[in-house]
Every structure is written in C-alpha cells, then in structure tokens.
Amino acid sequence: MTTYSLPLSKRKRAxxxxxxxxxxxxxxxxxxxxxxxxxVAAAVIPFAGDPARIVGPRLSPPSAAYPFGTDALGRSVLARLLEGTRTTLVLSTLAVVCTAVISVILGLVAGYAGGWAREVIMRLSDVLYSFPSIVLAILIAAVVGPGQAAVLSSIVLVTVPLMTRMVSAAAMSVAKRDFVTTAKISGVSAPVILFRHLLPNVSGTIAVQGTYALSVGILVEGGLSFLGYGVQPPRSSLGLLIQEGGSYMLQAPWLLFAPAAVLVVAILSINLIGDTMRDRLDPRETRSLV
Amino acid sequence: MMSASHPDTDTAPVLELREVSVAFTSGAGAKRRTVRAMNAVTLEVAPGETLGLVGESGSGKTTTASVALGLKRPDSGEVLLLGEPFTRSRRANAGKLQAVLQHPHWSLNPRRKVGESVREPLTVARRDLSRSEQRQRVTEMLEQVGLNPAFAERYPHELSGGQRQRVSVARALVTEPRFIVFDEAVSALDVAVQMQILALIRELQAEHRFGALFISHDLGAVERVADRVAVLFRGDLVETASTEEFFRNPQHPYSQTLLEAL
Known part of the structure; x- marks a missing residue:
C-alpha cells in the first residue's frame, strides 16, 4: 500500500x-x-504476374521484361518475392497474435496472482527460453512435420517466454498500485481486475513486445524455411527464397539480394518502431501510468 | 440520505482486533529473520468514531491497515468486521468497508474516467441499481466531496493531487460503508490541501457516521480528525487514549518522544 517507484522528477529527466x-x-x-x-496489393492486383508460372529463360538478370530477373526455373523473381514476403508477414503476424493472447493471459495471471501460479508460469517459460530459438524451432518442425504449421508453432513457442515474462513484470508493478488494492477491497473479482485495471496499464508493454516478437517471428520463419523445415516449394517465403538464392549466389546474385534486402529492411524497421514505442509507452520508463 | 439505515443506537464496534499478531520472516538458514509487525494488538473502532493510529515507519501501521481491510490474515488473533470474521470471499463484505490509500497518483486507474472509478464499488455492492442510477449516485458523491460533477468525465492526469484524493474519498463513500481505513491518506498532499481534505473527512463523517481508522505518521493530521489515538511502537500497541488526553498528557515514554518531535 505504501509503494513507490521512481520519483517523478527522475522520470521526467529520463x-x-x-x-x-x-x-x-x-x-x-x-x-x-x-x-x-x-x-498485400500484389495479392489483390497481380501486377507482377503469377509467381508459379514460368515466364522466361532461366537465371536471366534483371531487365525491363523481368524487373528482378528470373530464377532457376524461369519464374519471375519479383512475383515470387512479393508472394514470399506476404507469406512470411502473414505467418509471423498470425503467430504473434497467438503469442500475444497466450502471453497476456499467462503474464497477467502470473503478475497478479504471484505465489505458486507465478512460479509455475515463470519456470515453464524459463525452460522454453533456455533453448536456442532455432534449435527449438527445428525440434518443433521435427514433431509437427515441415510446413506452415511448424513455422507458426515455432514462432509462438519461441516468442511466448519473453513476452510472458515482460507482461508479468509489468502486471506485477501495476498490481501493487493503490487502485488495484482499492478494487480488491471493494470486492471486485480477479478477472475483472485483470482486464479492467491491469490490461489497459500494460498495453504499452504488450505493443512493444509484440513488435519485437514480430521481428523474431520473421527471423524464425526465415531460418526454418532456409533449412527446409518451413514453407515448402512451390510456395515461397523470404527464408525459402534466400535458400534458393544461396545456391546460385555466384551465377545469379539478384536471387539472393532481393529477399535478403526485404528481410533486413523489414526487421530493422520493426525493431526501430519497437524501440520508439518502448521509449514512449513502456510504463517502466515513461509516464503512461501517471 | 442512507444514513437513516445506520441507526445511532447501533453502538457495536465496526472493527475489532483481538490479540492480533503478524510476523514476517525473510531469508533462509542463518540469515533467517523474523520481524514482528503486530504483537497481540487489540483495538476497536466504534461507529461514527475515528481512531487515529500513529507510529514511526516500520511500527506496523500498514500491516494493521492490511489486517483491518482483510487483505492479510493474522498469524493469530481475531479480526471482526461488524461483529463477523472475514470470509474468504471479499464479495461478501463488498460495500461495507472501503479504503482511502496513500498515493494520490496511484489511487486511480490512469486509463479510466474518474466517474467510472468512483462507480466501481457500486458495480459490486449495488447490483440492484441500474447503470444510470449508479451514475446518479456518483454525481451526488462528487458534489458531496466538493467536486463539480463534470469531473466524472475527466481522466486522473487532468486532476490535481487534492482533487484526486477527493475522488478517492468519493469512491470510498459511494457505497455508504460502515468502516473506512485512511492509510496515510493526506501525507502526500501539501499542508493547505491536507487541511481541506481533513475538514472534508470530518464533515462527511458527521453526516454518514462511518467508523474510521486513520493511519498517519503525522500527529498534526491525527489531532485534527481523530476522536481517540492509538500508538504503535515496533508492533506493540503502547497507548490508547482520547485525542485530547493524548495530546495533553501522553503516558508512554514513546508517545512523549513522538509529541516532543512534533
């Protein structure tokens, strides 16, 4: 009841x-x-052509006819790149939404209930967290079988531990606030306290961790598909395109360059957005709680 | 208003602590330490009465508040709210006891409108009222604590510390509780605002006749609101006296030290 965190003056200075x-x-x-x-636009209006169709000679360099060149089977790299980017983004986003739902529930319960519930949830996520992410992903792919389901479940299991931990830490600090104590005294039930008082006050953490999870998701998809456990041909994804491009790196570098550039730019942007959001929203560092 | 439902003839204590002890242990092995936060503390709060609880930091004031609010189970001894022990479900006591806590910054959920915060206790204790009836109660309550009802639509960050503490008082009173704990309720406010809030508490108590446990390290504030004063010293209740008597002639050496420091 008599808890303090950083004094206001210090936070303002920060x-x-x-x-x-x-x-x-x-x-x-x-x-x-x-x-x-x-x-997304390429899915609605197929301006880059059909990614599965063979449109020209094999491994032809970028030209007016084939803006990003063609691959080893003569398919348009641009069309495949757009399809691959979409697949990767959709899979990662879907997985992050699942992660968010799981982590928010686990994190709020752990942060609010404390005691053995917190111990169980935190130790379980420590176990998951202790695996290197790509090893964990391969393990899951081995169990689920290669394909999109493996990518999805791998991303979820790789991103859940960190997000759960962050949400739980944020929820714990909010749970100590006087307004939560007052709600308890008023007889407000635990689920209502979780969703009315804790959730809105940890939303910054959720958003920030969500963006980080998204970039991890893209990396995991890339890694798994690169190793052949993820998205399977003839579909494409960024990881798969990089793997295919790698085999022709010397003859046709454009095959590798385009998907790698998209991957790097996407991850960099997402992390930058996450950093900015953290600086502005995270209740541990800013005034969102005040 | 509803004060008619609290007949003055009802003189049974609203809160009774009988021989309540609480100890905290920390560390393990040779480093194990036990701190006795409350040591066989016995006290009672009568309806319409304010018991001031004073003591230095670490004397067990906050623990006493937690026990009195049913947030902490004592290791031994009995806690009776309106003559009944606390049940496991807090809902059973919903609306009968409330609290105004220390920090005006964190007393209100920053993401909810003030009116919703004040209405919250009603959503549990007065399910018989419709939403609009509850809102009506909130408006009345805000007026009673001296705030414009338009404050209901504002967010806590738009309010000053004193205004927020008034909102906290409104929230505590909205269910017409029989017993309210004020835990360092004015300590974070500047002196002029403190005086206003203390006067407000006095005024509302005269009208609503709730029993209050007023916990503070600030003897000046206690002198203004309390009918009786209890002194905690390292978990022991060393003195209980009427406010007048306590400030005129403190018995226990620790009480004398406290008053000299004032």
Missing part, C-alpha cells in the same frame, strides 16, 4: 535526455508500410 528519434521512426514506419502495402 524522458528529456532521450535523443529525438522521430526521423528514424518515420523512415522505419514508411519502409515497413511500403513493404506491407506492396506485398
């Missing part, structure tokens, strides 16, 4: 000394927005 990152943030948001927009 906010002021942070360098302005608006320009970077805007650039990152534009880059990511562009990638998403183009990838």
């Amino acid at each position: 906010v002021k000394t942070r360098p302005p990152r608006d320009a970077l943030f805007i650039a990152a948001a534009c880059a990511l927005g562009l990638i998403v927009l183009v990838a």
Whole structure:
C-alpha cells in the first residue's frame, strides 16, 4: 500500500535526455508500410504476374521484361518475392497474435496472482527460453512435420517466454498500485481486475513486445524455411527464397539480394518502431501510468 | 440520505482486533529473520468514531491497515468486521468497508474516467441499481466531496493531487460503508490541501457516521480528525487514549518522544 517507484522528477529527466528519434521512426514506419502495402496489393492486383508460372529463360538478370530477373526455373523473381514476403508477414503476424493472447493471459495471471501460479508460469517459460530459438524451432518442425504449421508453432513457442515474462513484470508493478488494492477491497473479482485495471496499464508493454516478437517471428520463419523445415516449394517465403538464392549466389546474385534486402529492411524497421514505442509507452520508463 | 439505515443506537464496534499478531520472516538458514509487525494488538473502532493510529515507519501501521481491510490474515488473533470474521470471499463484505490509500497518483486507474472509478464499488455492492442510477449516485458523491460533477468525465492526469484524493474519498463513500481505513491518506498532499481534505473527512463523517481508522505518521493530521489515538511502537500497541488526553498528557515514554518531535 505504501509503494513507490521512481520519483517523478527522475522520470521526467529520463524522458528529456532521450535523443529525438522521430526521423528514424518515420523512415522505419514508411519502409515497413511500403513493404506491407506492396506485398498485400500484389495479392489483390497481380501486377507482377503469377509467381508459379514460368515466364522466361532461366537465371536471366534483371531487365525491363523481368524487373528482378528470373530464377532457376524461369519464374519471375519479383512475383515470387512479393508472394514470399506476404507469406512470411502473414505467418509471423498470425503467430504473434497467438503469442500475444497466450502471453497476456499467462503474464497477467502470473503478475497478479504471484505465489505458486507465478512460479509455475515463470519456470515453464524459463525452460522454453533456455533453448536456442532455432534449435527449438527445428525440434518443433521435427514433431509437427515441415510446413506452415511448424513455422507458426515455432514462432509462438519461441516468442511466448519473453513476452510472458515482460507482461508479468509489468502486471506485477501495476498490481501493487493503490487502485488495484482499492478494487480488491471493494470486492471486485480477479478477472475483472485483470482486464479492467491491469490490461489497459500494460498495453504499452504488450505493443512493444509484440513488435519485437514480430521481428523474431520473421527471423524464425526465415531460418526454418532456409533449412527446409518451413514453407515448402512451390510456395515461397523470404527464408525459402534466400535458400534458393544461396545456391546460385555466384551465377545469379539478384536471387539472393532481393529477399535478403526485404528481410533486413523489414526487421530493422520493426525493431526501430519497437524501440520508439518502448521509449514512449513502456510504463517502466515513461509516464503512461501517471 | 442512507444514513437513516445506520441507526445511532447501533453502538457495536465496526472493527475489532483481538490479540492480533503478524510476523514476517525473510531469508533462509542463518540469515533467517523474523520481524514482528503486530504483537497481540487489540483495538476497536466504534461507529461514527475515528481512531487515529500513529507510529514511526516500520511500527506496523500498514500491516494493521492490511489486517483491518482483510487483505492479510493474522498469524493469530481475531479480526471482526461488524461483529463477523472475514470470509474468504471479499464479495461478501463488498460495500461495507472501503479504503482511502496513500498515493494520490496511484489511487486511480490512469486509463479510466474518474466517474467510472468512483462507480466501481457500486458495480459490486449495488447490483440492484441500474447503470444510470449508479451514475446518479456518483454525481451526488462528487458534489458531496466538493467536486463539480463534470469531473466524472475527466481522466486522473487532468486532476490535481487534492482533487484526486477527493475522488478517492468519493469512491470510498459511494457505497455508504460502515468502516473506512485512511492509510496515510493526506501525507502526500501539501499542508493547505491536507487541511481541506481533513475538514472534508470530518464533515462527511458527521453526516454518514462511518467508523474510521486513520493511519498517519503525522500527529498534526491525527489531532485534527481523530476522536481517540492509538500508538504503535515496533508492533506493540503502547497507548490508547482520547485525542485530547493524548495530546495533553501522553503516558508512554514513546508517545512523549513522538509529541516532543512534533
């Protein structure tokens, strides 16, 4: 009941000394927005052609006819890149939504209930967390069988532990606040306290961790598909395209370059957006709780 | 208003602690330490009365508040709210006891409108009222604590510390509880605002006749609101006296030290 965290003066100072990152943030948001927009638009209007069709000679370099060149079977790299980007984004986003739901429930319960419930949830996520993510992903692919389901479940299991831990830590600090104690005294039930009082006050943490999870998700998809456990041909994904491009790195570098560039730009932008959001939203560092 | 439902003839204590002890242990092995936060504390709060509980930091004031609010089970001894022991379900006591806690910044959920925060106890204790009837109660309550009812639509960050503490008082009173704990309720406010809030508590108590446990390290504040004063010293209740008597002639050496420090 008599709890303090950082004194206000200190928090304000922390906010002021942070360098302005608006320009970077805007650039990152534009880059990511562009990638998403183009990838989604290609599904609606197939301006880049059919990714499965053989349109020209094999391994032809970028030209007016084939803007990003063609691959080893003569398919348009641009069309495959757009399809692959879409697959990767959709899989990662779907997985992160699942992660968010699981982690928010587990994290809120752990943070609010404390005691053995917290111990059980935290130790379980420690176990998951202790696996290197790609090893865990391969393990899951071996169990589930290669394919999109393996990618999805791998991303969820790789991202759940960290997000659960962060949500639980944030929920724990909110649970100590006087308004939660007062609600308890008023007889408000635990589920209502979780969703009315804790959830809105940890939403910043959820958003920030969600963006980090998204970038981890894209990396896990890339890794799994690269190793052949993920998305299977003839479908494409960024990981699969990088793997295919790798085999022709010397003869046709454009095969590797395009998907790798999209992957790097996407992950960089997402992390930059996450950093900016953390600086602005995270209740541990800013005034969102005040 | 509803004060008619609390007949003045009802003089049974609203809160009774009988020989309540609480100890905290920390560390393991040779480093194991036990702190006795409450040592066979016996006290009672009569309806309409304010018992001031004073003591230095670490004397067990906050533990006493937790026990009195049913948030902490004592290791031994009995806690009776309106003559009944606390049940496992807090809902059974919903609306009968409330609290105004220390920190005006964290007393209200920053993501909810003030009116919703004040209404919350009613959503548990007065399910018989419709939403609009509950809102009506909130409006009345805000007026009673001296706030414009338009504050119901504002968010806590738009309010000053004193205004927030008034909102906390409104929330505590909205269910017409028989017993309210004020845990360092004015300590974080500046002196002028403290005086206003203390006067408000006095005024509302005269009208609603709730029993109050007023916990503070600030003897000046206690002198203004309390009818009786109890002194905690390292978990022991060393003195209980009427406020007047206590400030005129403290018995226990520790009480004398406290008053000299004032």
